[in-house]
Amino acid sequence: MSGPDLSGFSMLDLFRAELETQSQALTEGLLALERNPVAADHLEAAMRAAHSLKGAARIIELEPAVRVAHAMEECLVAAQRGRLRLGQEAIDALLKGVDLLALVASDGPNGGAAAEPAVARFLATLDRVLHGTQEAASTAGEMPPPAAPFEPPPAEPAMRTEPGDAVHGGGGSERMVRITAEAMNRLLGLAGESLMEARRLRPFLDRLTRLTRQHAALAKAFDELRAVLPPNPEEEVADALVRVQDRLGASHDALAERLAELDALDLRASDLANRLYAETLESRMGPFEDGVRHYARTIRDLGRTLGKRVRLDIVGGSTGIDRDILEQLDAPLGHLLRNAVDHAIELPDERAFAGKPVEGVIRVEARHSAGLLQILVSDDGRGIDTAQLRRVILARGLTTPETAAQLSEAELLEFLFLPGFSLKETVSDISGRGVGLDAVQAMTRAVRGQVSISSTAGIGTTFQLELPLTLSVMRTLLVEVANEPYAFPLAGIAHTLRLPRTDIAQLEGRSHFRFGERQIGLIACHEILERGEPKADQSELAVIVIGDGEGSYGVVVDRFLGERELVVRPLDARLGKIKDISAAALLDDGAPVLIIDVEDMLRSAEKLSASGRLRALNRTSAAVGARARKRVLVVDDSLTVRELERKLLAHHGYEVEVAVDGMDGWNAVRSEPFDLVVTDVDMPRMDGIELLTLIKRDARLGVLPVMIVSYKDREEDRRRGLDAGADYYLTKGSFHDDALVGAVADLIGTAYE
Structure with a gap:
């Protein structure tokens, strides 16, 4: 049977590894003997540890360690034979011997041969303890029994794993692989990503399931169609109906079969990813x-x-x-x-x-x-x-x-x-x-x-x-701030609540609200993160209370998205410390999310409060004083067309923003809320089809209506736009004022609805 692969370690390294293990056994035994000096099992364990260290030190010719361990062994054997009672002085001396062995084996300036004076002092102390007690026992008329030398076989050196090492055994053999803590963290991160990727199959599977239900509805509609046809349709019509019905049945069976296969794949992938992550996480765990x-x-x-x-x-x-x-x-x-x-x-x-x-x-x-x-x-x-x-x-x-x-x-x-x-x-x-x-x-x-x-x-x-339980996985509350998700660690949240705007009080120019028996300062997360303004049309505010006692703040976010367990990914060290952000993670759909540094956010809130630059939050919703207008983003590289569409929609009450090309439009929709995007197709940097595709693929923006207004009026151009996900296709060559405004109203209603 093969033993551990120790070829990469020096003999002194092996001795230090064994010393760490045996020193712990010695210390535990001596502390137990201090409470019960005649405990046979602890005497035996301590003596064996000293004997093993003596043998190991002799093998590597570390003579000072041999002498120290031998003296400790002699003292413990004397206690076993009844010639010595381990009193306080003896225990103190033996514990100092444990420390001295570590010093002798070290590379420091006082290690090795430099420890010789300390060794001499230790041996003199232990000799006084041992023989002084024996002489006292003899004076009392006690005859010490003959000491039979105890020579158990030397223990095989045990290899200690360094932090980050992994030890794997199988079939009775043990094999060691050295791995750095950084590499283990990367491995855990990859295992976490695989877990997130496996979870992405489930939403896709759910969409296919809905498609299957739609297919069943189509088959039902076909049956209803046949029911209203004349009893004896023409032969050509009857044959066509049979073919359609056969194809519907075959496609339904194929879809159901593929769905079952995908469901099984989802179960296997999720199980494998969970086991991989659990095993990797377990390798980072150690006994308390x-x-x-x-x-x-x-x-x-x-x-x-x-x-x-x-x-x-x-x-x-x-x-x-x-x-x-x-x-x-x-x-x-x-x-x-x-x-x-x-x-x-x-x-x-x-x-x-x-x-x-x-x-x-x-x-x-x-x-x-x-x-x-x-x-x-x-x-x-x-x-x-x-x-x-x-x-x-x-x-x-x-x-x-x-x-x-x-x-x-x-x-x-x-x-x-x-x-x-x-x-x-x-x-x-x-x-x-x-x-x-x-x-x-x-x-x-x-x-x-x-x-x-x-x-x-x-x-x-x-x-x-x-x-x-681990720093690699974090339980968080996902929130939305300026249309972007952020994660607050649950451990840093004191409370969450929905605060009616009417409960906001203004004290010395700052917003507060009563929480229990205390007044707590209110601050918008948007202001701390420099991410625009909180939504003004909400009658209730989503508030997270962070901090303790007088240092508490209520942080206003746009909305709560629910709790998530996230695999923490550290930010690139080249970025340095990012204010108010501690790390990042990936959501189930693969989208990135930043994790809030709550302690840092508290400090930022304190600085804003001390500077007197905090913006007060309104007690009433903007919707109370005025109806909120629908917002439209117009994306077109033509200044003339862009301005024409802007003026036309603004005249009908819509709030309109403009972007000069697809890239500009993509940045706009990700940073501000819109009810509709009106875009051209042919534009520099990013065309309208690419912009449309990005919007429809985004988990948050996918429901945003997009209208294409283009000079391309061929059927294939129209089909290309609609296939990409456009909700409306209007050609510039034929549209007039009423056509554009009517199309916008069809999609999102009038400006104030």
């Missing part, structure tokens, strides 16, 4: 425990520094989490855990007086809930003194005494997330500098999550982080 288990040692050492006994419990360690999120969570989790040790966990005497175990417990739990990843960091410490918190808020002038007295406990706790805020009166290397919880909130929001806090005095404190 991988990112937090190293904190067990950190918590223990920090507690020792502060004179506290504390341990870390990990619950739900196997819960899957995106490795990118896991990496970005490292810093905020570190803040929360250090704060828990320093602020929350009491000293042993204080805990004993309160009737608690002298050892404090910090618990980190991960679980999936409602499509999100929930991480809870809790402790059994003293809890947060809300009375003290209220006093600190007042002392810093963060609110008035009247307001502070009315704040609920949840509202008080929110002040802990303010930059520079701390309840700690003294400053230390661990905490008290006011840096931590604001960073936790910022980093959590950076991965589209949110954090909340709850606390009970004397019982403990819990922080709850709600995060997406």
Whole structure:
């Protein structure tokens, strides 16, 4: 049976990979032995890890590591044989040995031979621990049993995968393929695109199904036609009817057969794309425990520094989490855990007086809930003194005494997330500098999550982080702004509502509305994105509330398009940071959509508000004061024809815009709303047929009526225009004023209907 392909790695690389695995086993075993020094299973696991590292270091001739590992093994064997009880000093020394092994194997300036002085000091410390305890035992009349050397076979070096590596096994063998995180992201993006492309089959299938129903209606109409014919039609007519009926039946059967084949293809393609995407996404996932288990040692050492006994419990360690999120969570989790040790966990005497175990417990739990990843960091410490918190808020002038007295406990706790805020009166290397919880909130929001806090005095404190399962897929609310779709991440939305214009209030020249007990500023998304004006003929506004507390804003969009789950595609790095935009995605029909950066949009709203340049929103719809006029776009490269049509339609009440060719017209219809497009055929850059084709293929513009007005009056020219999707074909050579206006009215009605 073939083993892993390790040919691309040096022997030192292999040792470092094994060191990472075995060091973790050593650390976990030693932390467990600190609580129960005679636990046989933990003694055995720690001793085997030290022995394996000694053998591996000897193979690569890393002599300092051999001596360190051998001394650790001797100490653990002595504990197994009863010659040594692993007290606090012994555990401290052995944990330092774990750190020293990493230093010896490193390429840094203190690694390798340069670590020799540290090795000598460690060996002297461990020798004192080992022999000092043995001498004390002998003095007490105890005879140490003979030590039989323990020589298990050396463990085979295990290869650690780097971030972005993928490991595949099959048939009992394991093969490693190195792949960069960037390549994995591209692969996931392609898998997401394949998923979107597979979903495009369903709308096409639905259209064919409607066509089948239309075919059935045609067959029914044919039967009705036969029913009204004379009983004995002429032989030629009867034969023609039979042929038509046969062809209708055959075409219906063929269409039904192709439809069934396409339906099966849709199912297979969707299943394959979903499995491909799920497998690719799974390759980015890792167990939550991988990112937090190293904190067990950190918590223990920090507690020792502060004179506290504390341990870390990990619950739900196997819960899957995106490795990118896991990496970005490292810093905020570190803040929360250090704060828990320093602020929350009491000293042993204080805990004993309160009737608690002298050892404090910090618990980190991960679980999936409602499509999100929930991480809870809790402790059994003293809890947060809300009375003290209220006093600190007042002392810093963060609110008035009247307001502070009315704040609920949840509202008080929110002040802990303010930059520079701390309840700690003294400053230390661990905490008290006011840096931590604001960073936790910022980093959590950076991965589209949110954090909340709850606390009970004397019982403990819990922080709850709600995060997406992956950064590659985002649940969003699609909206329309100036006839373009945009996506708001659901995690960044506090509320959505339809706001009657009559509920808009003007305060100091700015638009507001009452939301619960608060007044919230109202701003048009069009103004932030510099995309024209919101629709003035709507009696209700579609509003998205973003932000928290006093920093909330109601963002007005043209309309809600519904929730979508989008595969996030990062923007090209050469574009730099685009204001108010975080990324992009593709909709089911393949159309691109920009994803809003909610935090950036909040900052933009703040800047506009501070500058005094915010435009007020009207309390009444434009339709109340005046009837909205139908808008027509005239596209023609002839100035004379263009102006003639503009004046004629404007005279009859229509609002008319003009474009000089097809390209100009295409840009116009994508940026502004129109009720009708009137276009010539022969034009530079883009002719009328191309413009017509683009409009009819567009998912949003496909229902927009298009009229062709052309000098080409041949039947094939007319058929070409109608086949391309034109709703009306009028020739310039024969049209007069009434003909053009009548055709426009036939398509969209009069100017004010």
